[in-house]
Amino acid sequence: MAFAPQQAILSLGDGFFDPVKPAHFPQAILRFRNDRAAATVGLDGLRDAEWIAHFGRFDPLPGSLPEPLALRYHGHQFRVYNPEIGDGRGFLFAQMTDDAGRLMDLGTKGSGQTPYSRFGDGRLTLKGGVREILATEMLEALGVETSRSFSLIETGEALHRGDEPSPTRSSVLVRLSHSHIRIGAFQRLAAFENLEGLRKLTAYTLHHYFGEQDGPDAPARLLARVVARTARMAGRFMAAGFVHGVLNSDNINVTGESFDYGPWRFTPSWAPHFIAAYFDQTGLYAYGRQAEAIYWDVMQLAISLRLIAEEAPLIEALEGFAEAFHREQAQAMLWRLGVCPRDDASDRALAQALEQALHQSGTLLHQFYFDAFGGAVPDSYDSVFDPVRRHLARYRARKDRGADRYWQGAPEAMLIDEVEAIWSAIADRDDWAPLYAKIAAVRAMGAALA
Numbered sequence: 001m002a003f004a005p006q007q008a009i010l011s012l013g014d015g016f017f018d019p020v021k022p023a024h025f026p027q028a029i030l031r032f033r034n035d036r037a038a039a040t041v042g043l044d045g046l047r048d049a050e051w052i053a054h055f056g057r058f059d060p061l062p063g064s065l066p067e068p069l070a071l072r073y074h075g076h077q078f079r080v081y082n083p084e085i086g087d088g089r090g091f092l093f094a095q096m097t098d099d100a101g102r103l104m105d106l107g108t109k110g111s112g113q114t115p116y117s118r119f120g121d122g123r124l125t126l127k128g129g130v131r132e133i134l135a136t137e138m139l140e141a142l143g144v145e146t147s148r149s150f151s152l153i154e155t156g157e158a159l160h161r162g163d164e165p166s167p168t169r170s171s172v173l174v175r176l177s178h179s180h181i182r183i184g185a186f187q188r189l190a191a192f193e194n195l196e197g198l199r200k201l202t203a204y205t206l207h208h209y210f211g212e213q214d215g216p217d218a219p220a221r222l223l224a225r226v227v228a229r230t231a232r233m234a235g236r237f238m239a240a241g242f243v244h245g246v247l248n249s250d251n252i253n254v255t256g257e258s259f260d261y262g263p264w265r266f267t268p269s270w271a272p273h274f275i276a277a278y279f280d281q282t283g284l285y286a287y288g289r290q291a292e293a294i295y296w297d298v299m300q301l302a303i304s305l306r307l308i309a310e311e312a313p314l315i316e317a318l319e320g321f322a323e324a325f326h327r328e329q330a331q332a333m334l335w336r337l338g339v340c341p342r343d344d345a346s347d348r349a350l351a352q353a354l355e356q357a358l359h360q361s362g363t364l365l366h367q368f369y370f371d372a373f374g375g376a377v378p379d380s381y382d383s384v385f386d387p388v389r390r391h392l393a394r395y396r397a398r399k400d401r402g403a404d405r406y407w408q409g410a411p412e413a414m415l416i417d418e419v420e421a422i423w424s425a426i427a428d429r430d431d432w433a434p435l436y437a438k439i440a441a442v443r444a445m446g447a448a449l450a
Contacts, residue, residue, distance in 0.1 A: 003042035004097040005063030008208055015197060016185070017069040020091050023112025023122060025172065027156025028056035031126075031432065032133055036443075037148040037176050040098045055093075055151040055174045058111065064094040070114035074191055075184030075250025076300060078284060083191060085184070085250055086116030089123065092180055103208045105180050106150060109173040123159055126169035127423050128262075130435060134422065135261040136175075137439050138414040141446030142240040143335055145233065147177040147259035169427075178257050179209050183226075183301045184250035190304035198308050209255050219309035222254075223302055224317040229256020230298055231321050234291040235328030239336050241267045241365040245276030247285045247293040249300045266414045269365060270358035291325050326351075336449070338373040339395040350391040357385045370411030374401040406448035412441055 009017065030052055038044035043061075046054070053059045060066055070087035077085075091114065094106040109132070110124025133149040140146055151174040158167035181201070189197040202222050203214040210225050212218075233256045237244065244251075245263040253259055263277035272288025280286070285293050298321065302314045327344060330351035334341055337354075341347050358368065361384050371378050374397040377385045401407045422438060425431040 001040070001042045001099045003061070003063075005061060006095040006097055006103055007063075007065055008095055008103055008204075009065070009069065009092060012200060012204055015072075015194075016201070017071050017092070018086075018115050019067045020070045020114045021112070022058040022068060022091075022108075023155075023172075025056065025153075025155035025157065025170075027154065028052045029154040029156070030056070030151075031129075031154050031171070032149065032152040032435075034148060034150050034176075037150055040100075041096050041104055041176065051151065052153065055106075056153040056155070056172060058093060058108075061094045061096070061106075064096060065092065068093050068108075068111070070116060071180060071182075071185065072116075072188055073182050073184035073250055074188040075182065075248055076187075076297070077246075077248045077250070078280075079296075081187075082250075083188070084116075084118065087114055088116040088118065088120055089114070093174065102178055105177045107147075107175050107177055107180050109175065110155075110170070111172050121159070123155075123157065123170050124173055125159055125161060125164065126154055126171040127164060127427070129171040129173045130423055130426065131264070131419065132173055132175075132261045133435070134414060134419055134438065135264050137442045138266070138412075139240060139242060139258060141412075141442045141449065142236075142242075143332060143449065144236040144240050144242065145178075145257045147175040147257060150174040150176040175259065177253070177259055179205075179253055179255045181205055181209070181254045182250050183252045183254065183297055183304075184248075186301055186304040187249060190307055193307065195308055198304065202305070202308070205254055217309075217313065219305040220313035220317055223298075223305055223314055224320065226254050226256065226301060227298055227317050227321050228324055229254075230294050231291075231324035232256055232328040233258055234294045234325050235330075236332045237290050238287075238329050239332030241270075241287075243267055243274060243276040243285070243287045244290065245280065245285055247290060247297065249297040252294065252297045254301075265416055267365070268415055269362045270355060271362075272359070295321050295325075334395075335398075336369045336373075337375060337392070337395075338397055338399055338401070338449075339375040339392065340398045342395060346391070346394070350388070350395070353387040353391055357388050360384050364413075366411045366413040370407075373407065374399070404448040406444055412445040414442070 035044045068091035070091045072086045074083045090108040098104045113122035129152045136149045155170045157170035159170050160166040206212040243265045251260045265276040267274040267287050274287040330347040333351045375392045375395045377389050422434045425434045
Protein backbone atom coordinates (compact mmCIF):
# COMPACT_ATOMS: atom_id res chain seq x y z
CA MET A 1 0.00 0.00 0.00
CA ALA A 2 1.03 3.65 -0.35
CA PHE A 3 2.16 5.58 2.72
CA ALA A 4 -0.81 7.57 4.11
CA PRO A 5 0.46 10.14 6.63
CA GLN A 6 -1.74 11.56 9.36
CA GLN A 7 -1.51 14.34 11.96
CA ALA A 8 -4.56 13.52 14.09
CA ILE A 9 -2.83 14.08 17.44
CA LEU A 10 -2.34 17.77 16.61
CA SER A 11 -6.10 18.31 16.85
CA LEU A 12 -5.83 17.89 20.63
CA GLY A 13 -3.67 20.99 20.97
CA ASP A 14 -0.42 21.60 22.80
CA GLY A 15 -1.85 20.93 26.26
CA PHE A 16 -1.47 17.21 25.62
CA PHE A 17 2.16 17.03 24.50
CA ASP A 18 5.49 18.85 24.25
CA PRO A 19 7.55 19.24 21.07
CA VAL A 20 10.99 17.74 21.64
CA LYS A 21 14.26 17.17 19.81
CA PRO A 22 15.74 13.70 19.26
CA ALA A 23 19.18 12.90 20.59
CA HIS A 24 22.18 13.06 18.27
CA PHE A 25 23.78 9.63 18.30
CA PRO A 26 27.44 8.96 17.44
CA GLN A 27 26.49 5.96 15.26
CA ALA A 28 23.45 4.53 13.52
CA ILE A 29 23.87 0.82 12.80
CA LEU A 30 20.71 -0.83 11.53
CA ARG A 31 20.16 -4.07 13.43
CA PHE A 32 16.50 -4.87 12.71
CA ARG A 33 13.89 -3.57 10.32
CA ASN A 34 10.44 -5.09 10.35
CA ASP A 35 9.49 -5.05 6.69
CA ARG A 36 6.43 -7.18 7.41
CA ALA A 37 5.07 -4.43 9.68
CA ALA A 38 6.36 -1.69 7.37
CA ALA A 39 4.34 -3.14 4.49
CA THR A 40 1.12 -2.50 6.42
CA VAL A 41 1.84 1.26 6.47
CA GLY A 42 3.54 1.67 3.10
CA LEU A 43 7.12 2.05 4.36
CA ASP A 44 8.66 -1.25 3.30
CA GLY A 45 10.10 0.33 0.15
CA LEU A 46 12.52 2.58 2.05
CA ARG A 47 16.19 2.01 1.31
CA ASP A 48 18.35 1.32 4.36
CA ALA A 49 19.85 4.80 4.23
CA GLU A 50 16.35 6.31 4.21
CA TRP A 51 15.29 4.00 7.01
CA ILE A 52 18.21 5.14 9.17
CA ALA A 53 17.50 8.80 8.37
CA HIS A 54 13.91 8.46 9.57
CA PHE A 55 14.28 5.98 12.43
CA GLY A 56 17.80 6.71 13.65
CA ARG A 57 18.10 10.46 12.95
CA PHE A 58 14.34 11.11 13.00
CA ASP A 59 13.99 13.15 9.87
CA PRO A 60 10.21 13.71 9.61
CA LEU A 61 8.20 11.42 7.36
CA PRO A 62 6.61 13.51 4.57
CA GLY A 63 3.15 14.72 5.48
CA SER A 64 3.20 13.31 9.00
CA LEU A 65 4.17 15.09 12.22
CA PRO A 66 6.62 17.95 11.59
CA GLU A 67 8.42 17.32 14.91
CA PRO A 68 8.45 14.67 17.65
CA LEU A 69 5.98 15.01 20.52
CA ALA A 70 6.48 13.82 24.10
CA LEU A 71 3.05 12.91 25.43
CA ARG A 72 1.91 14.09 28.85
CA TYR A 73 0.45 11.66 31.38
CA HIS A 74 0.47 10.63 35.03
CA GLY A 75 -0.19 7.19 36.44
CA HIS A 76 -0.18 4.72 39.29
CA GLN A 77 3.08 2.82 39.54
CA PHE A 78 2.66 -0.25 41.75
CA ARG A 79 -0.51 1.44 43.06
CA VAL A 80 1.32 4.67 44.04
CA TYR A 81 0.22 7.76 42.13
CA ASN A 82 3.05 9.54 40.32
CA PRO A 83 2.39 12.97 38.80
CA GLU A 84 5.97 13.39 37.59
CA ILE A 85 5.98 11.03 34.63
CA GLY A 86 5.31 11.32 30.90
CA ASP A 87 7.27 10.30 27.83
CA GLY A 88 10.70 10.33 29.46
CA ARG A 89 12.84 8.49 26.89
CA GLY A 90 10.53 8.33 23.93
CA PHE A 91 8.19 10.38 21.80
CA LEU A 92 5.48 10.11 19.20
CA PHE A 93 7.37 10.39 15.92
CA ALA A 94 4.70 9.93 13.23
CA GLN A 95 1.12 8.95 12.52
CA MET A 96 -0.30 7.19 9.49
CA THR A 97 -3.10 4.91 8.33
CA ASP A 98 -2.48 1.19 7.97
CA ASP A 99 -3.86 -1.28 5.42
CA ALA A 100 -6.89 -1.89 7.63
CA GLY A 101 -7.72 1.82 7.72
CA ARG A 102 -6.63 2.27 11.34
CA LEU A 103 -4.79 5.28 12.72
CA MET A 104 -1.32 4.12 13.71
CA ASP A 105 1.56 5.67 15.65
CA LEU A 106 5.29 5.29 15.32
CA GLY A 107 6.71 5.87 18.78
CA THR A 108 10.22 5.59 20.12
CA LYS A 109 12.13 4.23 23.08
CA GLY A 110 15.64 5.48 23.81
CA SER A 111 15.45 8.58 21.58
CA GLY A 112 16.78 11.05 24.15
CA GLN A 113 15.74 13.25 27.01
CA THR A 114 12.42 15.06 27.28
CA PRO A 115 10.88 17.34 29.94
CA TYR A 116 9.79 14.13 31.71
CA SER A 117 13.16 12.36 31.84
CA ARG A 118 13.75 13.51 35.42
CA PHE A 119 17.25 12.20 36.19
CA GLY A 120 17.35 9.65 33.35
CA ASP A 121 19.54 9.83 30.25
CA GLY A 122 16.66 9.07 27.85
CA ARG A 123 18.54 6.13 26.37
CA LEU A 124 17.78 2.44 25.81
CA THR A 125 20.25 -0.39 26.17
CA LEU A 126 20.76 -2.60 23.16
CA LYS A 127 19.76 -5.57 25.31
CA GLY A 128 16.48 -3.83 26.13
CA GLY A 129 15.80 -3.34 22.42
CA VAL A 130 16.59 -6.97 21.60
CA ARG A 131 14.34 -8.17 24.40
CA GLU A 132 11.45 -6.04 23.14
CA ILE A 133 11.80 -7.49 19.64
CA LEU A 134 11.63 -11.01 21.06
CA ALA A 135 8.60 -10.19 23.23
CA THR A 136 6.57 -8.58 20.47
CA GLU A 137 7.37 -11.21 17.86
CA MET A 138 6.34 -14.01 20.22
CA LEU A 139 3.17 -12.28 21.36
CA GLU A 140 2.11 -11.49 17.81
CA ALA A 141 2.60 -15.14 16.85
CA LEU A 142 0.51 -16.24 19.86
CA GLY A 143 -2.43 -14.05 18.92
CA VAL A 144 -1.91 -11.23 21.43
CA GLU A 145 -2.58 -7.76 20.08
CA THR A 146 0.70 -5.98 20.65
CA SER A 147 2.78 -3.07 19.53
CA ARG A 148 5.23 -4.25 16.88
CA SER A 149 8.95 -3.68 17.07
CA PHE A 150 9.46 -1.71 13.88
CA SER A 151 13.13 -0.75 13.93
CA LEU A 152 16.20 -1.23 16.12
CA ILE A 153 19.31 0.86 15.51
CA GLU A 154 22.49 0.61 17.56
CA THR A 155 23.65 4.10 18.49
CA GLY A 156 27.26 3.76 19.63
CA GLU A 157 27.05 5.04 23.19
CA ALA A 158 28.25 3.32 26.38
CA LEU A 159 25.48 3.22 28.97
CA HIS A 160 25.71 2.50 32.67
CA ARG A 161 22.86 0.59 34.27
CA GLY A 162 22.41 -0.97 37.68
CA ASP A 163 20.58 -4.06 36.43
CA GLU A 164 23.01 -5.31 33.78
CA PRO A 165 26.80 -5.42 33.31
CA SER A 166 28.06 -1.94 32.41
CA PRO A 167 29.11 -0.18 30.34
CA THR A 168 26.63 -1.67 27.91
CA ARG A 169 25.68 -0.91 24.32
CA SER A 170 22.94 1.56 23.39
CA SER A 171 20.10 1.57 20.88
CA VAL A 172 16.98 3.37 19.75
CA LEU A 173 13.79 1.40 19.14
CA VAL A 174 10.77 2.40 17.06
CA ARG A 175 7.39 0.77 17.72
CA LEU A 176 4.33 0.61 15.50
CA SER A 177 1.22 0.91 17.69
CA HIS A 178 -2.51 1.39 17.45
CA SER A 179 -2.50 4.46 19.71
CA HIS A 180 -0.22 5.70 22.46
CA ILE A 181 -3.12 7.05 24.53
CA ARG A 182 -2.69 5.64 28.02
CA ILE A 183 -5.03 5.52 30.98
CA GLY A 184 -2.50 7.80 32.63
CA ALA A 185 -3.32 10.57 30.13
CA PHE A 186 -6.87 10.70 31.50
CA GLN A 187 -5.56 10.57 35.07
CA ARG A 188 -3.40 13.62 34.48
CA LEU A 189 -6.33 15.66 33.18
CA ALA A 190 -8.46 14.54 36.12
CA ALA A 191 -5.73 15.50 38.59
CA PHE A 192 -5.79 19.02 37.17
CA GLU A 193 -9.61 18.97 37.10
CA ASN A 194 -9.36 19.77 33.40
CA LEU A 195 -12.90 18.84 32.41
CA GLU A 196 -12.64 20.31 28.93
CA GLY A 197 -9.45 18.34 28.34
CA LEU A 198 -11.13 15.13 29.50
CA ARG A 199 -14.04 15.69 27.13
CA LYS A 200 -11.66 16.45 24.28
CA LEU A 201 -9.50 13.37 24.84
CA THR A 202 -12.59 11.17 25.23
CA ALA A 203 -14.01 12.40 21.91
CA TYR A 204 -10.63 12.03 20.18
CA THR A 205 -10.19 8.46 21.43
CA LEU A 206 -13.72 7.37 20.55
CA HIS A 207 -13.50 8.84 17.07
CA HIS A 208 -10.02 7.73 16.03
CA TYR A 209 -9.78 4.33 17.72
CA PHE A 210 -13.37 3.09 17.98
CA GLY A 211 -15.06 4.84 15.06
CA GLU A 212 -17.70 6.47 17.26
CA GLN A 213 -18.91 10.03 17.57
CA ASP A 214 -19.05 12.28 20.60
CA GLY A 215 -22.23 12.65 22.67
CA PRO A 216 -23.60 12.89 26.20
CA ASP A 217 -22.86 9.20 26.86
CA ALA A 218 -19.36 9.33 25.36
CA PRO A 219 -17.45 8.68 28.63
CA ALA A 220 -19.49 5.56 29.43
CA ARG A 221 -19.15 4.27 25.86
CA LEU A 222 -15.40 4.84 25.96
CA LEU A 223 -15.07 3.01 29.27
CA ALA A 224 -17.10 0.08 27.92
CA ARG A 225 -14.78 -0.18 24.91
CA VAL A 226 -11.67 -0.03 27.08
CA VAL A 227 -13.12 -2.67 29.43
CA ALA A 228 -13.73 -5.02 26.50
CA ARG A 229 -10.31 -4.46 24.91
CA THR A 230 -8.29 -4.73 28.12
CA ALA A 231 -10.21 -7.83 29.23
CA ARG A 232 -9.25 -9.41 25.92
CA MET A 233 -5.61 -8.47 26.48
CA ALA A 234 -5.67 -10.04 29.95
CA GLY A 235 -7.26 -13.23 28.65
CA ARG A 236 -4.74 -13.58 25.85
CA PHE A 237 -1.84 -12.97 28.25
CA MET A 238 -2.99 -16.00 30.22
CA ALA A 239 -3.32 -18.27 27.18
CA ALA A 240 0.10 -17.15 25.95
CA GLY A 241 1.72 -17.72 29.35
CA PHE A 242 2.96 -14.14 29.26
CA VAL A 243 3.84 -11.97 32.25
CA HIS A 244 4.16 -8.28 31.39
CA GLY A 245 5.81 -7.39 34.68
CA VAL A 246 4.82 -3.72 35.03
CA LEU A 247 1.08 -3.27 34.56
CA ASN A 248 1.00 0.30 35.84
CA SER A 249 -1.82 2.56 34.65
CA ASP A 250 0.61 4.53 32.48
CA ASN A 251 1.43 1.26 30.69
CA ILE A 252 -2.15 0.45 29.68
CA ASN A 253 -3.15 1.56 26.20
CA VAL A 254 -6.84 2.44 25.85
CA THR A 255 -7.06 0.31 22.69
CA GLY A 256 -6.15 -2.79 24.70
CA GLU A 257 -2.96 -3.27 22.74
CA SER A 258 -0.11 -4.58 24.87
CA PHE A 259 3.03 -2.45 24.80
CA ASP A 260 6.01 -1.07 26.77
CA TYR A 261 8.04 -4.19 27.56
CA GLY A 262 10.57 -4.03 30.37
CA PRO A 263 11.05 -7.03 32.69
CA TRP A 264 8.70 -9.39 30.82
CA ARG A 265 8.86 -13.17 31.01
CA PHE A 266 6.97 -16.19 29.69
CA THR A 267 6.10 -18.60 32.49
CA PRO A 268 7.21 -22.19 31.80
CA SER A 269 4.06 -23.65 33.42
CA TRP A 270 0.67 -22.50 34.70
CA ALA A 271 2.18 -20.92 37.83
CA PRO A 272 -0.07 -18.17 39.23
CA HIS A 273 2.67 -16.73 41.47
CA PHE A 274 5.30 -16.46 38.71
CA ILE A 275 6.65 -12.91 38.42
CA ALA A 276 8.66 -11.16 35.73
CA ALA A 277 10.20 -8.25 37.66
CA TYR A 278 12.68 -8.87 40.45
CA PHE A 279 11.40 -5.70 42.12
CA ASP A 280 7.80 -6.98 42.23
CA GLN A 281 8.39 -8.29 45.73
CA THR A 282 4.70 -8.65 46.62
CA GLY A 283 3.74 -10.34 43.36
CA LEU A 284 1.32 -7.55 42.49
CA TYR A 285 1.77 -8.23 38.77
CA ALA A 286 2.28 -12.00 38.96
CA TYR A 287 1.01 -14.21 36.13
CA GLY A 288 -2.21 -15.15 37.92
CA ARG A 289 -2.94 -11.60 39.09
CA GLN A 290 -2.69 -9.81 35.76
CA ALA A 291 -6.44 -9.59 35.15
CA GLU A 292 -6.87 -8.10 38.63
CA ALA A 293 -4.10 -5.57 37.93
CA ILE A 294 -5.53 -4.53 34.57
CA TYR A 295 -9.02 -4.20 36.04
CA TRP A 296 -7.64 -1.98 38.80
CA ASP A 297 -6.05 0.25 36.15
CA VAL A 298 -9.31 0.45 34.22
CA MET A 299 -11.03 1.51 37.45
CA GLN A 300 -8.64 4.48 37.52
CA LEU A 301 -9.94 5.45 34.09
CA ALA A 302 -13.49 5.25 35.45
CA ILE A 303 -12.54 7.44 38.39
CA SER A 304 -11.07 9.99 35.98
CA LEU A 305 -14.14 9.97 33.74
CA ARG A 306 -16.39 10.42 36.77
CA LEU A 307 -15.59 14.13 36.55
CA ILE A 308 -17.52 14.34 33.26
CA ALA A 309 -20.06 11.50 33.57
CA GLU A 310 -22.68 10.05 35.85
CA GLU A 311 -21.57 7.23 38.11
CA ALA A 312 -24.16 4.56 37.25
CA PRO A 313 -23.24 3.94 33.57
CA LEU A 314 -19.55 3.87 34.47
CA ILE A 315 -20.17 1.24 37.13
CA GLU A 316 -22.23 -0.77 34.66
CA ALA A 317 -19.38 -0.70 32.16
CA LEU A 318 -16.84 -1.79 34.78
CA GLU A 319 -19.01 -4.70 35.84
CA GLY A 320 -18.56 -6.26 32.42
CA PHE A 321 -14.83 -6.84 32.89
CA ALA A 322 -14.87 -10.19 34.72
CA GLU A 323 -17.27 -11.86 32.31
CA ALA A 324 -15.37 -10.51 29.31
CA PHE A 325 -12.04 -11.69 30.74
CA HIS A 326 -13.22 -15.28 31.33
CA ARG A 327 -14.78 -15.42 27.87
CA GLU A 328 -11.67 -14.05 26.21
CA GLN A 329 -9.35 -16.38 28.11
CA ALA A 330 -11.43 -19.38 27.06
CA GLN A 331 -11.46 -18.25 23.43
CA ALA A 332 -7.69 -17.69 23.45
CA MET A 333 -7.04 -21.12 24.97
CA LEU A 334 -9.26 -22.79 22.38
CA TRP A 335 -7.44 -20.93 19.63
CA ARG A 336 -4.10 -22.13 20.90
CA LEU A 337 -5.48 -25.67 21.16
CA GLY A 338 -6.48 -25.43 17.51
CA VAL A 339 -10.18 -26.17 17.98
CA CYS A 340 -13.34 -24.31 16.95
CA PRO A 341 -15.49 -22.75 19.69
CA ARG A 342 -18.85 -24.36 20.48
CA ASP A 343 -20.84 -22.26 22.94
CA ASP A 344 -19.88 -20.07 25.89
CA ALA A 345 -20.74 -22.60 28.61
CA SER A 346 -18.87 -25.46 26.92
CA ASP A 347 -15.89 -23.30 26.07
CA ARG A 348 -15.62 -21.99 29.63
CA ALA A 349 -15.85 -25.52 31.05
CA LEU A 350 -13.04 -26.73 28.77
CA ALA A 351 -10.85 -23.76 29.68
CA GLN A 352 -11.41 -24.32 33.40
CA ALA A 353 -10.59 -28.02 33.11
CA LEU A 354 -7.45 -27.22 31.15
CA GLU A 355 -6.33 -24.55 33.60
CA GLN A 356 -6.74 -26.97 36.49
CA ALA A 357 -4.86 -29.78 34.73
CA LEU A 358 -1.99 -27.53 33.69
CA HIS A 359 -1.71 -26.10 37.19
CA GLN A 360 -1.77 -29.50 38.90
CA SER A 361 0.64 -31.18 36.50
CA GLY A 362 3.23 -28.42 36.11
CA THR A 363 3.37 -29.30 32.40
CA LEU A 364 5.35 -26.99 30.12
CA LEU A 365 2.76 -24.77 28.45
CA HIS A 366 4.43 -24.54 25.06
CA GLN A 367 4.93 -28.31 24.92
CA PHE A 368 1.33 -29.12 25.86
CA TYR A 369 -0.24 -26.74 23.36
CA PHE A 370 2.06 -28.11 20.67
CA ASP A 371 1.23 -31.74 21.46
CA ALA A 372 -2.53 -31.17 21.80
CA PHE A 373 -3.01 -28.86 18.81
CA GLY A 374 -6.01 -30.05 16.85
CA GLY A 375 -7.88 -31.22 19.95
CA ALA A 376 -6.31 -34.51 20.99
CA VAL A 377 -4.30 -34.87 24.23
CA PRO A 378 -1.66 -37.58 23.64
CA ASP A 379 -1.73 -40.75 25.76
CA SER A 380 1.64 -39.78 27.21
CA TYR A 381 -0.15 -37.19 29.36
CA ASP A 382 -1.43 -38.75 32.59
CA SER A 383 -4.93 -39.00 33.99
CA VAL A 384 -4.99 -35.43 35.35
CA PHE A 385 -5.82 -34.47 31.75
CA ASP A 386 -8.78 -36.89 31.46
CA PRO A 387 -11.37 -34.13 32.05
CA VAL A 388 -9.72 -32.15 29.25
CA ARG A 389 -9.91 -35.18 26.97
CA ARG A 390 -13.62 -35.61 27.67
CA HIS A 391 -14.35 -31.99 26.86
CA LEU A 392 -12.20 -31.98 23.72
CA ALA A 393 -13.97 -35.06 22.34
CA ARG A 394 -16.88 -32.76 21.41
CA TYR A 395 -14.71 -30.19 19.59
CA ARG A 396 -13.74 -29.96 15.96
CA ALA A 397 -10.23 -29.02 14.85
CA ARG A 398 -10.05 -25.61 13.18
CA LYS A 399 -6.93 -26.50 11.20
CA ASP A 400 -5.34 -29.68 9.85
CA ARG A 401 -2.27 -30.38 11.94
CA GLY A 402 -0.55 -32.06 9.01
CA ALA A 403 -0.94 -29.00 6.80
CA ASP A 404 2.16 -27.24 8.14
CA ARG A 405 5.72 -28.48 8.60
CA TYR A 406 5.91 -26.74 11.97
CA TRP A 407 3.97 -29.59 13.60
CA GLN A 408 6.59 -32.11 12.46
CA GLY A 409 9.31 -30.43 14.51
CA ALA A 410 9.55 -29.08 18.05
CA PRO A 411 7.56 -26.33 19.74
CA GLU A 412 8.85 -22.78 19.93
CA ALA A 413 9.10 -21.11 23.32
CA MET A 414 10.55 -17.87 24.66
CA LEU A 415 11.82 -18.81 28.09
CA ILE A 416 14.40 -16.70 29.83
CA ASP A 417 17.40 -19.01 29.29
CA GLU A 418 16.99 -18.80 25.51
CA VAL A 419 16.47 -15.05 25.65
CA GLU A 420 19.71 -14.67 27.60
CA ALA A 421 21.55 -16.98 25.20
CA ILE A 422 20.44 -14.89 22.22
CA TRP A 423 21.67 -11.76 23.95
CA SER A 424 24.96 -13.40 24.97
CA ALA A 425 25.73 -14.19 21.33
CA ILE A 426 25.35 -10.50 20.53
CA ALA A 427 27.16 -9.20 23.62
CA ASP A 428 30.07 -11.65 23.47
CA ARG A 429 30.60 -12.18 19.72
CA ASP A 430 28.42 -9.59 17.98
CA ASP A 431 26.64 -12.59 16.51
CA TRP A 432 23.11 -11.62 15.41
CA ALA A 433 22.33 -14.90 13.66
CA PRO A 434 20.55 -16.49 16.67
CA LEU A 435 18.22 -13.47 16.96
CA TYR A 436 17.30 -13.50 13.29
CA ALA A 437 16.87 -17.29 13.33
CA LYS A 438 14.57 -17.04 16.35
CA ILE A 439 12.43 -14.36 14.68
CA ALA A 440 12.06 -16.57 11.61
CA ALA A 441 11.15 -19.60 13.73
CA VAL A 442 8.57 -17.65 15.77
CA ARG A 443 6.99 -16.29 12.62
CA ALA A 444 6.76 -19.83 11.23
CA MET A 445 4.96 -20.85 14.41
CA GLY A 446 2.60 -17.91 14.01
CA ALA A 447 1.79 -18.98 10.46
CA ALA A 448 1.08 -22.52 11.65
CA LEU A 449 -1.25 -21.27 14.37
CA ALA A 450 -3.01 -18.66 12.24
